[in-house]
Amino acid sequence: MGSSPLARTSSKRTVPKPRAVFERRVIRYCILLAVPGLLTTGMLVWLLPWTFESKLLFLGGEALVCLLLGTALHDHIVRPLQTLANVVGALREEDYSFRARLAVPNDALGELSIEVNALADLLSQHRTGVIEATALLQRVVEEVDIPIFAFDPAGKLRLVNSAAEKLLQQPTAELLGKGASDLGLQPTLTCENETPVNLRFISEARWLVRRSLFRQNGLPHTLVVLSDVSRALREEERRAWQRLIRVIGHELNNSLAPIKSIAGSLNARIAGMNVQPDQRQDFERGLGIIETRAASLNRFLQAYRQLAQMPPPVLRDCLVTELVRQAATLETRVAITVLPGPDITLTADPDQLEQMLINLLRNAAEAVLLPVARPENGSKSEMPGQPMIVLGWRVLDEDLILTIEDNGPGLMNPSNVFVPFYTTKPQGSGIGLVLSRQICEAHGGNLELANRAKGSGCIVKITLPLQS
Numbered sequence: 012m013g014s015s016p017l018a019r020t021s022s023k024r025t026v027p028k029p030r031a032v033f034e035r036r037v038i039r040y041c042i043l044l045a046v047p048g049l050l051t052t053g054m055l056v057w058l059l060p061w062t063f064e065s066k067l068l069f070l071g072g073e074a075l076v077c078l079l080l081g082t083a084l085h086d087h088i089v090r091p092l093q094t095l096a097n098v099v100g101a102l103r104e105e106d107y108s109f110r111a112r113l114a115v116p117n118d119a120l121g122e123l124s125i126e127v128n129a130l131a132d133l134l135s136q137h138r139t140g141v142i143e144a145t146a147l148l149q150r151v152v153e154e155v156d157i158p159i160f161a162f163d164p165a166g167k168l169r170l171v172n173s174a175a176e177k178l179l180q181q182p183t184a185e186l187l188g189k190g191a192s193d194l195g196l197q198p199t200l201t202c203e204n205e206t207p208v209n210l211r212f213i214s215e216a217r218w219l220v221r222r223s224l225f226r227q228n229g230l231p232h233t234l235v236v237l238s239d240v241s242r243a244l245r246e247e248e249r250r251a252w253q254r255l256i257r258v259i260g261h262e263l264n265n266s267l268a269p270i271k272s273i274a275g276s277l278n279a280r281i282a283g284m285n286v287q288p289d290q291r292q293d294f295e296r297g298l299g300i301i302e303t304r305a306a307s308l309n310r311f312l313q314a315y316r317q318l319a320q321m322p323p324p325v326l327r328d329c330l331v332t333e334l335v336r337q338a339a340t341l342e343t344r345v346a347i348t349v350l351p352g353p354d355i356t357l358t359a360d361p362d363q364l365e366q367m368l369i370n371l372l373r374n375a376a377e378a379v380l381l382p383v384a385r386p387e388n389g390s391k392s393e394m395p396g397q398p399m400i401v402l403g404w405r406v407l408d409e410d411l412i413l414t415i416e417d418n419g420p421g422l423m424n425p426s427n428v429f430v431p432f433y434t435t436k437p438q439g440s441g442i443g444l445v446l447s448r449q450i451c452e453a454h455g456g457n458l459e460l461a462n463r464a465k466g467s468g469c470i471v472k473i474t475l476p477l478q479s
Contacts, residue, residue, distance in 0.1 A: 037088055041081035049074060091120050098127055107135035158237040162200065164230060166191045178237075199235045207240055217241045246452075267309045274302040324360030324453050331357050331404055331411065338368035339402055345376045350403030357411055358478050359454050367450040368402075370443040371415050371471050375400045378419030378469065399468075406477070410456075413473035421462040421469050451475065 052073055056066050094111055101109040110131060111124035152159055152172045161170030171179075171186050179186060179194060191197045198208045199220045207217045219238040224231055278298040281291055332354055339347040357364075379398035399418040404411060444460070451458040456475035463470050 033092075034085070034089055037085050038081070041084055045077040045081060049077060091124070095124065095127055098131065102131055102134055105138065107131050107138065157239075160196065160199070160235040160237075161225075162191055162233045162235065164232075166197075166200065168194065168196075169227075169232065175237075196235070199237065200233065267305050271302050271305040271309070274298045274305065278302065324363050324450075326358050326360060328356050328358055329361040329364075331355050334361055334364060335368070335402060335404060335413070338365050338372060341369055342372045342376050342400075345379055345398045345400055347372060347400045347402055350401060352404040353406050355406060355411070355477070357475065359475065363450045363453070364475075367447040367473075368413075368415075370447045371473075372400065372402070374443060375415055375417040375419065375469070375471075378421075379417050381419060409477055411473075411475045411477055413471075413475070415471040415473075416463065416468065417470075418463075418466060418468040421467050422460060 049070075053070055056069055059066070061069075091111075091113060098109045098111050101107070111127045113121055114124035114128050115121035116125065155172065156174055158175035158178045159170070159172045160168060160175055163169050168186055168189050168191070171183055176183055176186065186194065191200050195210060198210065199218075199222070202208050202220055204222045205219065207219050210218055217240050219240045221236040221238070223234045223236075225234055226232065275298075278295060281294050281298070284291075331352070334357075335352075336349060339349050376398075379400060397418075399416075401416045402414070404413045406412070444458075448458040451473060454475055456473065459472045459474075461470055461472075462468070
């Protein structure tokens with residue numbers, strides 16, 4: 012059976028036909044346009060009583076005119092289209108400096124040129140806006156005071172700002188391309204979003220991690236933003252301690268005063284009572300202990316109330332040299348070595364800073380004077396060598412860095428040094444370091460304690476802005 016006509020037609024349409032190039036079609040149409048006129052003119056001229064040479068000369072001139080007109084028509088059609096193609100190609104290459112010519116209204120080709128030029132202007136404006144927005148975004152990212160990272164799907168770092176560079180203490184050129192695990196940032200990619208994490212490889216601070224996804228060059232990237240919430244958590248913790256201290260202090264004050272008064276009155280009345288000497292001695296000793304412990308507990312409570320009643324700093328200009336030397340002279344148990352530093356003026360509360368330095372120097376003195384047991388005989392004790400306390404300061408960028416270094420036994424439990432009421436000293440109250448950090452943070456600074464890298468002892472680093 013033969014195929015149907017419809018099937019044959021469909022099979023023919025599936026075969027692509029070769030199409031002539033546009034320039035060739037224009038030339039072909041120009042030839043077709045000129046050939047009928049040349050043939051008609053040739054036949055009429057051939058019938059005229061001219062000489063053969065005249066006929067050939069006329070027909071040759073006519074053919075030349077037709078060739079020139081065809082060439083002009085070809086250029087008039089093709090050249091503007093080539094110009095438009097170059098303009099569109101330049102737009103594709105993001106070069107918006109080219110414009111189409113003959114952009115005149117009431118003309119088909121001119122209106123096309125007008126639209127192409129309008130498109131070039133629009134793309135140029137969009138590109139300028141994108142460049143300005145990108146520059147603004149980069150500026151904001153660089154100026155923002157929180158670390159920002161961007162990782163590709165393989166976990167490689169592809170973007171980092173100046174705050175992150177300062178956090179990692181490495182230049183951007185060395186950071187880009189490294190993996191998150193190599194930088195100590197792997198927990199930021201594996202933890203739950205908007206949860207605090209400890210990046211102990213980088214810092215002892217607590218960081219709140221915020222993650223989001225974005226695409227670059229068609230690939231998904233992870234944007235990680237870190238926020239230091241250590242100070243906010245400490246402030247909330249301090250407020251909780253203050254509320255607790257106020258409640259406890261109020262209740263204890265209401266009880267300690269009558270207990271001390273009644274114990275003193277009873278102790279005075281016993282002297283006039285007819286009791287046995289041994290009983291009198293027991294009563295006096297017991298009431299004396301009650302009165303003494305009540306007084307000690309009251310002093311203990313008043314020391315803790317400093318945490319809840321510390322006033323805000325009263326800022327004024329003060330010389331760092333005088334402040335440091337005055338605090339060092341108040342510690343008489345150990346000779347303090349004051350290293351020379353720059354003669355600068357600090358805007359701060361000198362009374363509070365002096366109290367902070369006194370607390371820290373007192374802790375250092377008590378540490379270097381603390382006896383330690385000999386390794387071979389735990390019943391005997393000795394000093395850990397010549398006591399040494401070194402106090403110095405320097406300026407880094409816009410901050411003042413104060414350091415106190417000692418050769419004591421060091422920190423036995425660094426995680427609890429700033430916990431209120433926690434102390435390893437028999438007569439300690441556990442508020443000296445907490446109060447010192449509270450003073451430091453009230454000035455916009457930071458207080459850090461760590462064991463010395465070489466040898467025993469502790470180093471205290473105080474960072475204060477020159478302009479609080």
